[in-house]
Amino acid sequence: MSVLDSIIEGVREDLAARRLPLAQIHQRMEQTAPAVDAHLFLTRAEMNVIAEVKRSSPSKGSLATISDPASLAEQYQEAGAAAVSVLTEKRRFGGSLDDLDAVRERITIPVLRKDFMVDEYQFLEARAHGADIVLLIVAALSKSQLKDFYDLATELGMAALVEIHTAQELDSAMEIEPRIIGVNARNLKTLEVDSAAFADLIPRIPSDVIRVAESGIATRSHVEFAQKAGATAILVGESLVKSGDPISAMQELLGRR
Numbered sequence: 001m002s003v004l005d006s007i008i009e010g011v012r013e014d015l016a017a018r019r020l021p022l023a024q025i026h027q028r029m030e031q032t033a034p035a036v037d038a039h040l041f042l043t044r045a046e047m048n049v050i051a052e053v054k055r056s057s058p059s060k061g062s063l064a065t066i067s068d069p070a071s072l073a074e075q076y077q078e079a080g081a082a083a084v085s086v087l088t089e090k091r092r093f094g095g096s097l098d099d100l101d102a103v104r105e106r107i108t109i110p111v112l113r114k115d116f117m118v119d120e121y122q123f124l125e126a127r128a129h130g131a132d133i134v135l136l137i138v139a140a141l142s143k144s145q146l147k148d149f150y151d152l153a154t155e156l157g158m159a160a161l162v163e164i165h166t167a168q169e170l171d172s173a174m175e176i177e178p179r180i181i182g183v184n185a186r187n188l189k190t191l192e193v194d195s196a197a198f199a200d201l202i203p204r205i206p207s208d209v210i211r212v213a214e215s216g217i218a219t220r221s222h223v224e225f226a227q228k229a230g231a232t233a234i235l236v237g238e239s240l241v242k243s244g245d246p247i248s249a250m251q252e253l254l255g256r257r
Contacts, residue, residue, distance in 0.1 A: 002189040003058055008140060010091045011116045019121060028128040029156075035132040038110035038159040039179055041082040042210045042233050047223065048082035049250060050112060050212065052237030053103060055087070055094035059191040062094075064241040069099045070106040072246065077107045079250040083133065085112040085235060097129050104130035112161060116140060123152050133159045133180075138169040139188060150176045161212065170201055181205050182235060186215035195225065202229040223253050 001009075042048050053069045056062045066072055073084045086103050087095030095114075104111050113131035117123065118140060126134050134153050136146060146162075153160045162178040164170045165187055173181055183201045186193045193216040205211050210233060213226035218239040226234055236253065243249035 004188040025124045035157040036110045038133045048233040050083045050235040051076035051081040052085040054237035058092045070102040073103040073107050075246045079247040083110040085114045088115045100129045127156045137163045180210040182212035182214045184214040198226050198229040
């Protein structure tokens with residue numbers, strides 16, 4: 001079993017334990033403010049940052065003790081982040097929907113629910129908890145699931161970050177005509193990182209699509225490499241949460257220090 005398969009198995013088990021009646025989740029959705037248009041925020045600068053609230057990861061283990069995710073998100077917003085990503089997967093990443101609720105309440109920029117979306121219920125749940133963006137990992141979904149989930153996210157008013165790792169996955173992604181594509185330099189089946197994926201895959205993505213470079217970005221030179229490949233946004237977690245000063249760390253990544 002690959003790492004990705006193992007994570008998804010745990011996601012399904014946890015979902016079964018917390019699933020609410022549909023009437024209840026729909027009621028909460030109706031009481032939630034409409035989603036913020038993430039596309040506007042992710043195109044407002046030459047390079048846009050999706051900054052991540054991330055306690056741990058399968059590849060690195062514990063990264064940081066984040067007792068107040070909302071405060072961290074506020075710092076990200078202050079530093080100029082275009083959006084904040086909140087890990088809600090519990091077993092491998094130490095996240096929760098409570099983190100999502102806390103962040104959503106305190107910031108005005110878009111919030112990405114970063115989880116392994118494998119069930120229709122999770123999209124209703126994401127919107128009910130105030131998510132503006134959801135993650136669709138091509139490697140984790142069939143072609144029919146990818147299209148159905150993308151359509152569902154759109155119907156609910158949310159943007160979708162469609163994540164790819166290979167040229168074949170890019171071909172599958174382009175079939176649904178997404179507005180945001182993320183190229184993840186980390187292979188979720190092996191957890192190995194190869195930033196060459198940015199140079200290989202990002203130039204193949206049409207210029208009218210928001211192109212996000214994900215994983216392995218820790219220095220200004222990494223950002224410049226991704227930008228040279230054509231990325232218009234980066235998703236960064238580890239280097240920010242481990243920095244001790246996320247505002248300065250983000251400014252350094254963006255070349256503002």
